[in-house]
Amino acid sequence: MKQFSCGDVVPGCTAKFTYETQEEILEAVAVHAEDAHGIKEVTPDLISLITARIQEVRFA
Ligand SMILES: [Zn+2]
Numbered sequence: 001m002k003q004f005s006c007g008d009v010v011p012g013c014t015a016k017f018t019y020e021t022q023e024e025i026l027e028a029v030a031v032h033a034e035d036a037h038g039i040k041e042v043t044p045d046l047i048s049l050i051t052a053r054i055q056e057v058r059f060a
Helices: 022-037 046-050
Strands: 002-005 017-018
Touching: 002 022, 017 022, 022 046
Parallel strands: none
Antiparallel strands: 002 017
8 A cells, every 4th residue: 555644744643544546646646735725726846755755565
């Protein structure tokens, strides 16, 4: 599983995203970015910022 914490990019945001693939995370983050942060367009810069902070997580 992969996990992204929005707070790593937007200080104070507590949203966390855990999905099988990076693509699913980016989709969910795009929706969240618009709803919660008023970011209408996820730019390539923003995508690299996000993907740089996606972590691999394992559940026992
Ligand atoms: Zn957020």
